[in-house]
Each structure stands twice: as C-alpha cells, then as structure tokens.
Amino acid sequence: MHRRRSWTAAVIGLAIALLGWSVYAQPKEVEVGLIAPMSGPWARQGQVMKTAADLAIAAINAQGGIKSMGGARLKLVVSDAGDSVEKAKNAAQRMVAESPNLVAATGAYLSSFTLAVTEVTERAALPVVTFSYSDLITARGFKYVFQTSATGDQQAEGSLPALMEMAQATTGRAPKTIGIVMDNTAASVAFVKPIKDHQLRKLGLQLVVDEVFTPPLANATPLIQKVRARRPDILLLLPTAIPDAKLLLEKMNEFGLGKGRLPTVSNGAAILDPDLRRNMNVAQVEGVMSVVANWPTVSQKAFVSEVQQKTREPWPTQHFVTTYGDMWIFKAALEAAGKADRAAVADALRRMDLRDGAARFFPGGRVKFDASGRREGAGLLIVQWQNGVPVTVYPPGDAVATPAWPKR
Amino acid sequence: MRREILPILVFGLLYAGLAALVTHSYYQLILTVVPIWAAMGLAWNVLSGYSGFVSFGHAAFFGLGAYFVALTQIAWNLTPWFGIPAAGLVGALAGLIVGIPTFRLRGHYFALAMLAYPLALMYVFEWLGYQELALPMQRDAPLAYMQFDDHRAYTWLATGLMVFAMLLTARIERSRFGLSLIAIKEDEAAAEAAGVHARRWKLRAITLSGALAGIAGGLYAVVLLVVTPPAVFGMLVSAQALIVAMFGGVATIWGPVIGALVLVPLSEILHAQLADKIPGIQGVVYGLAIIAVILVAPEGVVWKWRARRRGGAEEKPVEDRSIPSSEPVRPDTRQAPVIFEARDLSKSFGGLQAVRSVSLQVRQGEILGVIGPNGAGKTTLFNLLNGFVAPDAGSILLEGRDVTGSSPPQLCAAGIGRTFQVARPFRRMSLLDNVIVAAWLHERSEASARALALEALVLVGLGAYVRRTAGALSNKQLRLLEIARALAARPRILLLDETMAGLTATEVEELMTLVRTLAARGLTIVIIEHTMQAMVRLVDRFVVLDGGAVLTEGEPARVTRDPAVIDAYLGRRWRLANA
Numbered sequence: 008m009h010r011r012r013s014w015t016a017a018v019i020g021l022a023i024a025l026l027g028w029s030v031y032a033q034p035k036e037v038e039v040g041l042i043a044p045m046s047g048p049w050a051r052q053g054q055v056m057k058t059a060a061d062l063a064i065a066a067i068n069a070q071g072g073i074k075s076m077g078g079a080r081l082k083l084v085v086s087d088a089g090d091s092v093e094k095a096k097n098a099a100q101r102m103v104a105e106s107p108n109l110v111a112a113t114g115a116y117l118s119s120f121t122l123a124v125t126e127v128t129e130r131a132a133l134p135v136v137t138f139s140y141s142d143l144i145t146a147r148g149f150k151y152v153f154q155t156s157a158t159g160d161q162q163a164e165g166s167l168p169a170l171m172e173m174a175q176a177t178t179g180r181a182p183k184t185i186g187i188v189m190d191n192t193a194a195s196v197a198f199v200k201p202i203k204d205h206q207l208r209k210l211g212l213q214l215v216v217d218e219v220f221t222p223p224l225a226n227a228t229p230l231i232q233k234v235r236a237r238r239p240d241i242l243l244l245l246p247t248a249i250p251d252a253k254l255l256l257e258k259m260n261e262f263g264l265g266k267g268r269l270p271t272v273s274n275g276a277a278i279l280d281p282d283l284r285r286n287m288n289v290a291q292v293e294g295v296m297s298v299v300a301n302w303p304t305v306s307q308k309a310f311v312s313e314v315q316q317k318t319r320e321p322w323p324t325q326h327f328v329t330t331y332g333d334m335w336i337f338k339a340a341l342e343a344a345g346k347a348d349r350a351a352v353a354d355a356l357r358r359m360d361l362r363d364g365a366a367r368f369f370p371g372g373r374v375k376f377d378a379s380g381r382r383e384g385a386g387l388l389i390v391q392w393q394n395g396v397p398v399t400v401y402p403p404g405d406a407v408a409t410p411a412w413p414k415r
Numbered sequence: 416m417r418r419e420i421l422p423i424l425v426f427g428l429l430y431a432g433l434a435a436l437v438t439h440s441y442y443q444l445i446l447t448v449v450p451i452w453a454a455m456g457l458a459w460n461v462l463s464g465y466s467g468f469v470s471f472g473h474a475a476f477f478g479l480g481a482y483f484v485a486l487t488q489i490a491w492n493l494t495p496w497f498g499i500p501a502a503g504l505v506g507a508l509a510g511l512i513v514g515i516p517t518f519r520l521r522g523h524y525f526a527l528a529m530l531a532y533p534l535a536l537m538y539v540f541e542w543l544g545y546q547e548l549a550l551p552m553q554r555d556a557p558l559a560y561m562q563f564d565d566h567r568a569y570t571w572l573a574t575g576l577m578v579f580a581m582l583l584t585a586r587i588e589r590s591r592f593g594l595s596l597i598a599i600k601e602d603e604a605a606a607e608a609a610g611v612h613a614r615r616w617k618l619r620a621i622t623l624s625g626a627l628a629g630i631a632g633g634l635y636a637v638v639l640l641v642v643t644p645p646a647v648f649g650m651l652v653s654a655q656a657l658i659v660a661m662f663g664g665v666a667t668i669w670g671p672v673i674g675a676l677v678l679v680p681l682s683e684i685l686h687a688q689l690a691d692k693i694p695g696i697q698g699v700v701y702g703l704a705i706i707a708v709i710l711v712a713p714e715g716v717v718w719k720w721r722a723r724r725r726g727g728a729e730e731k732p733v734e735d736r737s738i739p740s741s742e743p744v745r746p747d748t749r750q751a752p753v754i755f756e757a758r759d760l761s762k763s764f765g766g767l768q769a770v771r772s773v774s775l776q777v778r779q780g781e782i783l784g785v786i787g788p789n790g791a792g793k794t795t796l797f798n799l800l801n802g803f804v805a806p807d808a809g810s811i812l813l814e815g816r817d818v819t820g821s822s823p824p825q826l827c828a829a830g831i832g833r834t835f836q837v838a839r840p841f842r843r844m845s846l847l848d849n850v851i852v853a854a855w856l857h858e859r860s861e862a863s864a865r866a867l868a869l870e871a872l873v874l875v876g877l878g879a880y881v882r883r884t885a886g887a888l889s890n891k892q893l894r895l896l897e898i899a900r901a902l903a904a905r906p907r908i909l910l911l912d913e914t915m916a917g918l919t920a921t922e923v924e925e926l927m928t929l930v931r932t933l934a935a936r937g938l939t940i941v942i943i944e945h946t947m948q949a950m951v952r953l954v955d956r957f958v959v960l961d962g963g964a965v966l967t968e969g970e971p972a973r974v975t976r977d978p979a980v981i982d983a984y985l986g987r988r989w990r991l992a993n994a
Contacts, residue, residue: 044697046686089686092646096639097444097683104441119547126549131440141547148552193541206475304759 030097032139035079037347039064039337040086040112041330042124047090051282052116054140055252056330057085058318060113063334073338075345081338088115088124095120099127109133111340113333114327118144118159125152134353136336138329140300145380151353153376155336155369156300157385162274163201165387166298170209170241170272173389173401177412182270188230188255189245191278198245198274205390215239224251227258234269235262242271244295253287254276260291267294267411272389274298276325279390279397284321289395294411296391296400301325304388304405305393306367322396332368339365339374370405419585419668426672427578429574434570443566444638449679450570450577451635455652456659457580458627462620463511463657465593467600468518471596474530474652475513475536476506476625481634481647482540485548488560495561499633506629508621514621518614521603527662530653537648548642561637569638576634577672580627584668587623591855591864594844596620597666598852601841608801608835610827610856610904628656651959662708664717673716678705682926743928748781748955754939755831755908760799760809769795771963772809778907782930782940784950784971787960788983793943795835796960797910800941801833802826813908828856836913840885840895846872846896847881854903871902875929891922898929909933911942915949927953951975959983 041060043053064081072078086102088095095115102109111134115124118141129149137144137152140159144152158167175181185207189195207214215237218230224246225370234242242264246252252273259265271294278297283289301313303323310331314323323331337352339361344351361374371384389401393408400410434446455477480502487493488502517528538876540546548772553560563569587593595616603613637641646652659678662669681704685697712719755777762770770792777783785793798804800811804822810819813829821829843851850868858864872878875895880888885896894914901909911930915923926947934940944950950957950971957974959966961983967974974980981989 046697087686091651092641092643093448093639094686096641097448097686100444101441101687104439119641119646122549123641124549126552129552143547143549147549148554162579191542193544193546196542197544197546236750241562326485 008336018263035076035347036082037073037076037079037110037341038082038084038106039334040084040106040109040114041113042086042088042095042098042102043116044095044112044120045085045087049090049116050397052326053088055320055324055327056113056116056120057083058320058322059327059330060334062314063318063331067334067338068263073341075342076347079341079347081334081341084109085113086114088117088120092119092123096123096127099124103127103133104133108347110347111136111337111356113330113337115135115139125149128152132349132353134349134356136342138301138326138333138358149380153356153380153382154335155374155382156311156383158381159197159386160201161297161385162297162300162383162387163198164206165199166272166274167202167206167210167212169298169387169401170296171212171390173410174241174270174412176403177410181211183211183213184213184215184239184241185238186218186234186237186239186242187214187218187245188216188218188234188242188253190222190247190251191219191222192247194247194275199243202243212241222246222248222251224254226256231255231264232284233261234259235264238269244271244273246273247277249277249280249283249286251396252283256291256295257287265291265294268413270294270296271413272296272298276302279392280324289392290306293394293395294392296389296410297397298387299325299390300385300387301368301370302388302390302397302399303328303371303407304367304399305365305407306372306405308407310368328368332365335365335368336361336374370402374403422580423578423581423585423668427574427581430577431574432569433595434574440566443570445680445683446635447569447573447638449675450573451631451638452655452659452679453577453672453675454580455628455631455635455656456663456675457577457584457668458624458631459656460660460666460671461584461587461627462617462624463561464660464670465587465596465600466617466620468521468617468621469526469657470512470525470624471653471657472532473624473628473656474533474590474648474650475529476509476628476657477632477635477652478533478536478540478644480506480629481511481636481642482545482548482632483629484633485550485642486500486545486635488550489548492751494559494706495633495637495727496559496738499561499630499637500687503626503630505892506632507626509629509987510621510623510625511618511623514618518617518621519541533648533650533653537644540644540648546643546984550636550640550642573634573638577631581668581672583623583627588666588668590861591852592616593950594848594852594855597844597848598841600666600842602839604823605835605839605841606852607823607854608803608827608833610824611852623770658705661715662705664715664719667715667717667896670717672692679715729810730824743932745931745935746779746780751779751781753777755800755941756812757796757800758810758812760796760811761801762795762807768963770799770806773960773963773965774809775958777939777957779939780790780934780937780939781936781955782942782953784954784957785941785943785960786945786950786957787948791960792963793960794912795963797833797912797941797943800826801831801910801942823886827853827904827906829912830905830907832901832904832908833910834894834897834901834912834914836916838890838897840888840896840900842886843884843968845882845884846877846888846899849885850897850900850903853900856904858898868899868903869903871899872896874902874932875899876925891918891926894918894926895929898933902933906938908939908941911940913943915944947975 043056045053060083064083065088067081072080084106086098088098100276113136115121118139121137121139125135129151134151138156142158142160216234277297340352340355343355366372366374370388373384375383377383388399390397391400396409400406437443459473483505484495484498487498520528553562582681596609599613607613659674660671663674682701685700689696698755703853753776757775760773787793799806802821850871851864854864854867875898877895957981958968967977
C-alpha cells in the first residue's frame with residue numbers, strides 16, 4: 008500500500024514536471040475560435056470555413072506568428088454550431104466556458120446562429136467577427152460584434168444599382184426592362200422588397216415579368232415561356248433551392264435563353280457553389296451572374312492558386328475568402344494589442360483601419376468598423392460563371408474578368 | 416395526491432440546489448434547458464399522454480409563446496415577467512382554437528392534422544418578416560427584463576416551471592380530469608356511455624396543454640434570446656416534446672422529466688464529444704439510444720420500472736370470490752308507470768334498414784327482455800336509446816320528456832346507463848378508477864365519488880379486487896365491472912347488452928340474481944340476450960325484434976308460445992319439440 012502510494016506520487020510529480028517543462032518550452036499560443044456548423048445540413052460550409060481558417064493560420068504561423076507577442080503562434084479552436092439555434096447557442100456557451108483563453112472568434116454561418124452565438128459572446132466580452140448578413144446583428148448595440156459583409160438591407164438596396172451600372176459600362180446603354188422570377192422564401196422576398204418598393208421607379212426600369220413560385224418547383228415551362236415572350240433586358244432569377252435553380256436554368260437553355268443570351272442575375276453564393284457542378288451540366292450555368300458580399304478578387308490570384316494547390320476546393324467561395332481574411336484581421340488586431348487579452352483585441356478591432364494585408368480579402372479593400380461594428384464601405388461584388396468557373400466581374404477594380412453582357 | 420407532492424418538491428429543491436453549485440456557464444445553460452424541455456414534455460403529456468390524442472404539433476403553442484414574449488418585448492418593451500404568463504394565455508387560446516376543429520378527427524388523422532399547425536405557422540411568421548428576432552439587451556434594468564448576470568437564475572426559473580408543471584400533472588392525474596382523459600384514451604365510446612363529456616375534457620386538456628407549452632416557449636425565448644421560426648415552430652420542437660415523454664413514460668408525472676434529464680444532456684454530450692471527430696455521428700448515436708430504450712421499455716422508463724417493481728403480480732387473473740346474494744323479492748310491475756319510451760324509431764345505414772319504426776315502453780322497475788335473431792337490430796336499438804346513433808325518425812321519451820338527439824353523456828346524466836355486447840372496460844385502469852370515472856357524474860368531491868364507486872363494486876361482488884387493473888379480469892368479472900360502472904352514474908334505466916353471452920351456467924345464475932337484485936332496488940332494466948332459457952326465467956316482459964321491427968311483445972309465457980316468434984327466432988323444430 009505504502010509503496011504504491013509513493014509510486015503514484017512519483018508518477019504525478021514527473022507528469023507535473025514534464026507538463027511544466029513543455030508549457031515553458033513551447034512558443035506561446037494564442038487561441039482564436041471558429042464556430043460554424045460542422046454537422047447537419049450546413050456542415051459542408053462549416054468545413055470550407057475550417058479549411059480556410061487552417062490555411063490562414065498555417066500561413067501566419069509560418070511567417071513567424073504574432074511578432075508583437077514574441078512570435079506567438081495562433082491556434083484554432085473549432086466549435087460545432089450544429090443544425091439549430093439552440094445547438095449554436097449551447098456551442099457558444101461551451102466555447103466561452105471551456106476556452107477562457109480565446110481572444111476572438113469568427114462564425115457562425117447562418118444569421119440566426121450568429122445572433123444566438125453573439126448573445127453569449129457579448130456577455131463574455133469576446134469579440135466576434137462575422138460574415139452573416141442580418142442587419143439585426145449590428146443593430147442591437149453590441150460592443151463585441153464586427154460585421155465584415157454588406158448587411159442584408161444594404162445588399163437588397165445595392166444590387167440593382169450595381170447591376171445597372173455594370174450593364175451601362177459594358178454595353179453603353181442602360182437596361183429598360185426587367186423580369187423577376189423568384190420563390191416565396193424569406194430571403195427572396197426580402198431581397199425583392201426594396202426593388203419593387205422604389206428602385207424600379209428610381210432607375211426607370213419597367214417590370215415586364217413578375218412571377219413567384221412556391222418551392223419545390225414542379226414545372227418551369229410556364230415561367231420561362233413568359234420570360235421568353237416578354238424578353239426583359241435583365242432577369243432576376245431568385246430560387247433558393249438548388250433543384251429549383253437547376254430546373255429553371257435547364258428550361259432557359261432549352262428555350263434558347265441560356266449561356267448569357269439573357270442576362271440572368273441571382274443573389275447569394277448558392278448558385279456559385281462548386282457543388283453545382285456535380286448536380287448539373289455546368290455549360291448551362293454559363294453566363295449566370297450573382298450578387299455576393301465577397302469573392303476572390305483580382306488582387307487574390309496567388310491566393311486562389313494556393314487554395315487550389317493546398318486544398319481540395321476548386322475555388323475559394325465567399326465563406327472561404329472571408330474566413331481566411333478574418334484570421335488575418337485577428338493577426339492584425341493581436342499585433343496591435345500586443346497581448347492575448349479579449350478586451351485589448353476588441354479595442355484593437357475598434358481602432359483598426361487596414362488598407363492592405365487582411366483588407367485585401369474584403370471588397371472595398373478597407374477594414375474599418377464603425378461604432379455599431381459594421382465594416383465601412385462594405386460593398387458588393389458581381390460574380391459571373393465564365394468557362395465553368397465563377398469569377399468576379401464587377402466592380403472593375405476588383406474584377407478578374409470583364410462581364411459578358413450581350414450587346415443586342 | 417399528497418403522496419406525490421413531497422417527492423416533486425424535494426426533487427425541485429435538489430435540482431435547484433445542484434444548479435446553485437454549478438459555476439461553469441455551459442453546464443448552467445444545459446441545466447436550464449433540461450427543465451424547459453421537461454415542462455414542454457409535461458405539456459405534451461397533459462393532452463397526448465393522458466387522452467391518447469397524439470400531437471405532432473406542440474411546437475405551435477411553444478412557438479406562439481416564444482414569439483409572443485419576443486415581439487411584445489421588442490414592440491412594446493413588455494417585460495417577460497409579464498410576457499411569459501401572458502404567453503400561457505396565448506398558448507391556451509391557441510389550444511382552444513386548434514382543438515375545436517381538430518378533435519373532429521381521431522387517431523392518425525388527428526396526429527397528422529396537428530402536424531400541420533406549426534408548419535403553417537412557420538411560414539406565416541416567415542411571411543410576416545420575423546425570420547430572426549433578438550430580445551433586446553437591457554443594459555439599464557436587466558432584472559426587470561429577466562436578464563440575469565448570474566445564469567443560475569435562469570435555471571431556477573426553469574426549475575420552478577418544471578415543478579409547477581409536475582404539480583399540475585399530479586393534480587390532474589388523481590382528479591376527475593385525469594381519470595376522464597385516461598378513460599377517453601382507453602375507450603372513448605365507453606367513456607361517453609359512462610357519462611364522460613369527452614369533447615369537453617379534450618378541449619380542456621388541449622387548452623391547458625397549450626398554456627404550459629406557451630409558457631415553456633416564452634421562457635425558452637428568454638433563455639435563447641433569439642427566436643427564429645425553425646427554432647420554435649420546427650419539427651424538432653414537436654418531436655422533442657414527444658420524445659422526452661415517450662422515453663420517460665407517457666401519462667406519468669415523472670416520465671417527461673426523466674426523459675429530459677437523460678436525453679437533453681446526452682444529446683449535448685454526444686455533440687460536444689463526438690461532433691469534432693465524426694461530424695453528425697451524435698445524431699446517429701442519439702437515435703440508436705432512443706431506439707434501444709423504446710425496444711426495451713416500449714412505454715417508457717417509468718412504466719418499465721413500475722412493472723418490474725410489481726413483479727408481474729398484475730398479470731395474474733383475479734380469483735373469483737363474488738358471492739351470489741339471496742333471491743330478492745320483487746313487486747309486480749305490470750301496472751307500474753311507463754318511464755322510458757321509444758316511438759317509431761327508425762335508422763338506416765345506407766340501404767340497410769337496421770331499425771324500422773320500433774316503439775316500446777318500459778315500465779318503472781321492470782325487467783324487459785329484447786330478443787331476436789342475429790341482425791334483428793337489437794344493438795342498434797340500444798345505440799339509439801343511449802345516444803350513440805341519432806335516429807332517422809321517431810323519438811325517445813324519458814319520463815315524458817323528449818330526449819331524442821341527446822349525446823351519450825347527456826343521456827347518461829339523465830339516467831340511462833348501458834353495458835356493451837363485447838365488454839369495454841378501461842383496461843389499464845384499476846377497477847376502482849374504472850368506476851370512479853362514472854361516479855363523478857353526480858358526485859362533486861373525490862371522497863364521495865370514491866365512496867359511490869366502492870359501493871357499486873361491492874354491490875356487484877367485486878369489492879375484493881378494487882385495486883386490480885381491469886385487464887386481468889375474467890369475462891364474468893368484466894361484465895360485472897361494466898354493470899358497476901353503469902351503476903356508479905346512478906342510472907334509473909340500465910341497458911344490458913348480451914351480458915350473459917359466453918358465461919357458464921353457474922355464472923349466468925349469479926348474474927341473474929344480480930339483475931333481479933338491481934331491479935328489486937327500483938332500477939329499471941332492459942336486457943338483450945341470446946340465452947333463452949335464462950331469459951324466460953328472468954324477464955317480466957319480452958319485446959321480440961325481427962328484421963329491425965317489433966314482431967310481438969308480452970309476458971314470457973305467451974311470447975315463447977307465439978308461433979310467429981318461434982318460427983322467426985327459435986325455429987320450427989323448437990316449436991315442434993315443445994308442442
């Protein structure tokens with residue numbers, strides 16, 4: 008008995024000694040968080056975000072980590088937001104409780120998850136940088152949330168003017184007529200509301216096709232027949248589900264409206280996802296455009312090829328680019344703060360005004376947050392499928408290629 | 416009932432005490448969510464557990480409660496201290512509105528219709544533009560808005576709600592309310608015949624259930640701080656309520672609580688431990704765990720435990736110790752006044768005329784036998800007399816008052832009791848509870864209902880078995896139980912539907928003695944029977960039905976000699992043998 012006790016003591020002593028030594032010997036680590044759906048229907052997007060964060064952190068650490076902190080290395084802590092608001096909130100609470108050394112985090116993909124997650128992180132004074140669109144995220148008077156994307160309202164307001172500008176610049180004449188084919192989901196309805204409210208009048212556009220369907224779409228023929236009969240200058244095509252998008256695009260091709268013959272514009276990154284190539288003939292997506300809040304721009308050519316080499320992603324999507332950029336925002340904030348401290352990092356984020364480095368990964372090329380936490384000058388990009396790859400075509404300063412817009 | 420209160424309070428205090436010791440904010444959150452889901456499971460249990468009307472749509476009430484609290488705080492700055500109780504009213508109202516049309520459906524159709532409400536509401540709230548609501552952070556007066564720095568306060572609130580729901584369930588379970596619901600679950604028609612206003616009780620249950628779910632939803636909104644249609648109206652919410660109750664034990668106080676205590680943390684632990692290794696595996700393990708438990712304990716953990724503790728004693732058939740009482744003396748009823756009368760009753764089912772213009776009179780205190788070959792319309796006649804079926808034509812008079820078209824519980828209350836051709840006891844209830852259900856019809860207190868039920872059981876000779884469950888009874892005992900149940904509603908007329916079918920000769924004698932005893936106590940009895948010999952000795956008068964119409968009526972001696980009767984019912988050979 009006695010001998011066993013002394014043995015135990017010796018082993019524990021040794022363990023403590025080893026642990027102490029290893030802590031002492033390792034370069035200092037700074038924890039940053041990623042909270043995103045790693046399981047459930049949105050797991051794929053969570054995985055994309057994790058791949059991006061890993062890639063960025065590897066690059067940052069390879070460059071010598073956080074220099075103002077003696078080369079401290081970044082370490083990613085991943086939390087699974089799951090498939091419901093409740094799980095997302097639980098995950099955030101666990102992240103906050105079990106990783107007290109976390110200095111900042113990014114997430115949480117869906118706006119509703121981000122809203123719940125930031126309710127927790129705000130109370131824990133943990134700064135969160137997010138790409139979710141909802142206006143509500145930065146309308147609650149929170150002090151620890153920073154939104155890098157254009158908000159939902161900004162996107163709805165900004166999309167049509169951006170499109171008009173691009174059409175004018177490309178073809179030399181402004182479109183006169185517009186058609187809208189949309190499903191009746193919340194996202195589509197919210198996107199179209201300001202357009203119908205006042206923008207059509209303001210921009211002098213005539214609405215010649217206005218069709219709403221309830222997903223799932225069974226037959227796209229009557230919808231596309233109307234589009235062909237009226238032949239609008241621009242078609243806003245707003246399906247939310249991929250099967251509906253597939254049905255509509257296939258029918259447009261069948262009716263000779265595909266491949267950019269009729270300028271077709273969607274919203275969000277769903278229609279630009281690499282998964283689409285597996286589900287449909289990519290030639291039929293050719294020419295389709297979408298208005299998004301982030302995408303690889305001309306300044307990121309090297310980054311894109313690095314992603315293609317180092318990961319299995321065919322191209323970085325908006326969540327990839329943004330999460331990658333977020334890690335660089337954290338690095339910049341930590342450099343400025345000089346210590347692994349939430350309050351100091353939050354303070355650095357509030358004071359931040361970057362025009363290079365991390366700023367390269369955000370449209371507008373500047374990372375500066377206003378008092379509410381919104382990124383100033385967060386603009387929109389127009390992305391178009393060209394030769395089987397979605398590329399940024401607008402604004403000209405960010406464009407990788409020139410937009411294909413039929414000059415008829 | 417007192418017996419159940421103490422453990423609930425002790426459990427509540429223990430849980431709250433445990434919560435006080437936890438400082439880890441994540442565990443605090445889990446400790447808060449568990450009682451909310453327990454309360455939600457209890458809410459589901461009040462309706463679906465006790466009445467058997469399975470709801471796949473309790474998210475409707477939960478979601479309305481959550482949105483009510485969120486919207487009133489956002490729009491009017493209303494505090495949840497007021498909003499959550501008001502959310503209970505919203506849930507109650509929603510329950511009533513949903514219940515009125517939906518209780519026209521039964522079984523799977525009810526369950527499916529319930530499924531539709533939250534799905535519809537989800538779209539409505541999305542259409543209204545409430546995709547994402549956040550409860551505003553109150554920096555000035557957080558306590559006034561239920562926003563605590565110390566998260567244990569949420570756990571205590573949730574525990575309070577859970578204990579409240581448990582006490583409410585305990586109160587329901589032992590009351591007329593709970594017994595009536597269980598009776599409805601066991602056999603709605605039999606319950607109605609025993610005087611239970613099924614529709615009224617079901618509406619009360621869904622209203623109360625909706626109120627509890629609304630309160631749970633309101634508190635959930637305060638804890639989660641974010642309300643989205645899928646989070647509160649989603650299929651998962653309805654499923655969670657159902658699963659915790661099913662897992663722990665349907666129609667019990669502790670079942671939903673045990674279900675929530677096990678499943679909610681289990682799901683979270685799996686999520687926390689496995690999700691980063693194999694994303695999604697937590698759902699698989701969780702599902703398998705539920706399947707395993709349901710295979711082992713199909714009715715939930717609590718029932719399994721109860722069955723084991725009783726050691727299967729319940730299953731043994733009850734030994735028969737009923738003693739036939741001595742032959743009673745009955746007055747002559749030939750001149751007694753008519754108290755119950757059918758005039759020209761007719762009923763067709765499609766092309767089949769089951770009852771054709773039947774008129775009959777029942778005299779106070781007599782035993783009237785209704786006989787006729789198979790398909791003569793005897794049981795249909797009873798169904799008309801006790802209100803199960805509405806007549807196409809004709810009227811029913813009780814002591815001169817027209818009661819045509821009254822519902823079974825109304826007729827039962829008016830004094831018409833009945834038994835069934837195939838016995839329909841509430842199989843999982845004790846004999847005493849079986850009878851108490853009916854005793855409540857005229858009694859106002861639990862004690863008097865109990866006394867009345869005991870009296871009825873003793874009268875029929877089942878006094879020794881009042882605690883046994885009805886499922887273990889023999890055929891004769893089931894018939895006696897049905898008679899006791901009918902007696903507890905204090906009928907003046909008792910309709911006995913083939914009470915002696917399938918009994919041995921000795922048993923028939925015992926029952927006949929009982930029927931005579933009842934008649935001697937002033938009860939009027941109408942009995943349908945096939946056992947001719949017994950009937951001839953039992954009844955004062957016969958009414959013979961054939962092909963849905965009255966063939967003849969009169970005293971047994973005369974009727975059994977009537978050639979038309981013998982030919983139609985007993986056959987020529989019987990006539991020749993007895994000529």
